Every structure is written in C-alpha cells, then in structure tokens.
Amino acid sequence: MTCKEFLALLDDLIDDSVTVEMRAELQAHLGHCGHCEIILNTTRKTIEIYRSHEIYDLPNGLRDRLHAAIMARCKEGC
C-alpha cells in the first residue's frame, strides 16, 4: 500500500468503517510509515479538539433572551 492509497482510506479508518482485511492492510502500512502514522494521529487529534472545545459559545443571558423571543412568537402563532 502506498501513502496515497492510505490517505484515500484515512477517513474510513478514522470513522471505523473499514473491513477487517482492509484494517490489517492499513495497519501494515502504518507499521513502516512514520509519516502516515503522524497524519493519522494528528488528524484524529484535530477532530477531537474541535469536538471538545466550544468555540462559539451561547451565553446563558443571550440564550434566555432568544429563547423567550422565539416562544413568544410561537404562542402568537408566529
């Protein structure tokens, strides 16, 4: 397996949607390719960081105000 072939399957590996056979091939490639191992690990980390950090927070005060406005309009029949 080449790095290009590995990259084409990177998302499937990350999303755990590869067959057992394919996973074995990907693991075999990782066993001798440090670059692809770094790409896999840092891509996983990229996703994890974005998933675990709220970068657009909705403060409670604003949330309550918007919520009240929505519900007031709904009660009036919009």
Added chain:
Amino acid sequence: MATIQSIAGELEPHPDVALVERVRGGDVSAYDTLVRKYERQLFRIAQHITQNREDAEDVMQDAFLKAYEKLDQFQGNSKFYTWLVRIAVNESLMRLRKRRTGKMVSIDDDIETEEGSVPRDLADWAPDPEQNYGQAELAEILRKTIQGLPPGFRIVFVLRDVEGLSTEETAETLGLSIPAVKSRLLRARLQLRERLSRYFRKKKGLKETKPKEAKPKETELGETGMEK
C-alpha cells in the same frame, strides 16, 4: 451488538417524534422543549456559516420560527434535528447572500482549492498540544483556523465532526451526494490538520516560540516525504 442496537433503534421512535406530535396537537410547551434541546447547536452552525454573531442570532430565531410554521411539512422520514439543521443552513446561506449584496453564495464556493489534499507538514504534534495555550487563546486559534476553510468544506466538517451528523444525514441536509460529502470531509480534515500543525507541532528547540500569525510558507516542508 450493532445489529441489536439498530433493530432496537427501528422499534423505538426517536423521543423528538412524540414532542413533534404534541406540538402538532397544539401543545406549545413541547416546542419549548425542542427549542431548548437544539438552540445551542443551531446557533453554533449558524455562526460557523455566517461568521457573524448577530446573523447567527437572527438565523437561530428564524429557523425555529420557520420550523414551527412548517411543522406539518415535516414527514418524519428524517430526524427532526436533521430537518431543523437543513432549515438553519438555508437561512444562514440566505443571510450571507444579503450581506454580500445579493451575490450568490452556495456551499460550492471555493472548493476547487488543492490546499491540504496532500499533507505537507509532517511534523508530529506535542502531546496534548492544546495545553500550551490558554482557553481564550486556543478558542481564537480554532476559530481563525476553521474560518479559513472554504465554506463548502467548513459546513461539512461542522455537521459531520462537530455536530455528529452521519454522512447520509449531512448529504441530505446539504443536498450533496454521499461521495461529495466524503471527499469534502477528507479535504476539510486534512486542511485543518495542516493549519493547526503550525501551532501544535513539537518544538524543536528552546528558541522556537509560539507562532503569532499563521504563515503557511514558513512552516511547510519543501518535500512532502510521502511515497507516490
């Protein structure tokens, strides 16, 4: 195990279905529950697309009001949340269009870039690299980095990886094919990884300091080091 879960999932209707039915029957308090459940997600999605806080506030309100008005059109063959997200994405794109004085804005804008499709920065990251930054500084880095992605990549990444929609739901929400979602997701992930490497890569020596501004050419490697 997966089979058992999926069978159980088919038998048990999503809790939102009962809430939607109650709203249809005139129970506004059930809609209050739905709004509370999804307002943060809708606000985040709108902010990611419009990149403007006031627009995101308007989009969130308009999306919930539109969904309420059109609840009879909700078929129930997709999740209520996915249906809601589709409305919010369309509202966000309309808002962007208004800001850009009528210029068409679509999720296909600027997707022809090749940036990041071949990884160039192959340096490993420090363990727990986010620990090197304060919370506000980290949030700013993450915001700036994702804002630099073409909108068509950004939306797919946000829906799939941040908000947890499946590939199929993302495709349905955005009106894209599944291969298109997969291709955009891979490129979005690789571009973000590449850009974050500037901040998170292992320090080589004591003289090296945190980058103040992302300057791609300085940190990219000349040779990719990848096998063809």
